[in-house]
Amino acid sequence: MPDEQKRMKEVLQIEYRAIQALEESLGDRHLQFLDMCKDCQGKLILTGMGKSGHVARKISATLASLGTPSVFMHPAEAAHGDLGMVEAKDIVIMISKSGETDELIQLVNSCKTIGCQMLGIFCDENSTLEKYCDLTVVLPIEREACVNNLAPTTSTTLTMAFGDAIAVALAEMRGFKKQDFALFHPKGTLGKQLLLTVEHLANREYAEIAVGENDSVKEILWTITKNRLGAVAVTDENRKLKGLITDGDIRRALEKNEHIYALSAREIMTKEPTYVNSDMLAVEAFRLMQERKISVLPLVDESQILTGIVSFHDIVQSGITGEKK
CATH class of the missing domain: 3.10.580.10 (CBS-domain)
Structure with a gap:
């Protein structure tokens, strides 16, 4: 087997094992996280910097497409006016591998003043953000799939998978149907199948x-x-x-x-x-x-x-x- 193919398989195996570990670790804390999202009277606001920001944006898009009101808020832009989208009835979900992202920490006081709840999805325990959030989920990650254990790979895959699990579970809890999906995707293939006359x-x-x-x-x-x-x-x-x-x-x-x-x-x-x-x-x-x-x-x-x-x-x-x- 060529070295390149071997390395690709190793990456997939590392990320596969991480998802398996997350599946096995699912428990009361994860269900509490889900319930808080379900009971939210406003919208779920996802935020994160760098690669975590890309993941947050994707999770927010998935939530919205499956019927859960959600938007992405860039933490840097939040400090320059975008905090205006946050209401007391919303939940801000912070995504950070370390839980030490400065731009997210700087949002904490504003969120507390607004009165919204804060949830966190991190990969490291006992972080600064974990102390401020109402509830956090720490994802089980042994290492990044990057050869130097540096580039966000396993952590982003794991966070995205957890976000998908939350989005799909919320959709099922709310009785989200194919017709609802079509309504939100009128230009997509399914939307046309179910709506176009x-x-x-x-x-x-x-x-x-x-x-x-x-x-x-x-x-x-x-x-x-x-x-x-x-x-x-x-x-x-x-x-x-x-x-x-x-x-x-x-x-x-x-x-x-x-x-x-x-x-x-x-x-x-x-x-x-x-x-x-x-x-x-x-x-x-x-x-x-x-x-x-x-x-x-x-x-x-x-x-x-x-x-x-x-x-x-x-x-x-x-x-x-x-x-x-």
Whole structure:
């Protein structure tokens, strides 16, 4: 085994053992930490310097995305006005490997004056910050994975893992569902799967998506060319859906009739086409179109009035894959 590969395995093993040690050490203190976070009436404010600051920012983002109000506060900026985000009902969670970070220690008096609680996540016991915090968790770390036992590696991995454990546990305690996750991630894949409807993707310009039952093939071709959907809906004088014409329908009509331009929309349309309501999820429309091997879907309201047309291409372009999440 090459020396580089051996070293990589050693790093992973060191960090793996540290996470195992944390799992085995979980007890009343960790549950108390969790309960205090759960009972917080305000937001969880994560803070830290250097690598601990990056970890704090990530934990805060995970908490927020899983339904726990949280923000990151840079300790240096806090002393220059950002303390204004802190309220008495909040909890400030300080992250520091040593528990001796000057910028965090300088926040203690301000936090006490504001009246908020302070929690700490450290790797060294009996630190200065541990004395000031309402509750601290000291993570079990034997050494950093760095060859010189200096660069934050094991400590940051362990802190991040503990932050994930807290965030996920809080989400489950609060009954956080997939729909909630989607609400907070509307542009993500899951958000689109659970929130995006065909109404948001459909062409709703009536003149571009519909022809009358008596309209000629020339008018049909002009409309299909204009809307670039490869299809057009056929409606009556009240805009009620009567049929659908695709470019495939026109080709088939041409094969059967030399005088295709003498035909009307009524004579070449597909009667009773598959249609959906505008509030159907785009992912459901995607699966329906795959199942029935169709490329467009007319949208109608409760009175069968045409409200739009959505294409398979538009749904795919939106990022919908049809895969179940």
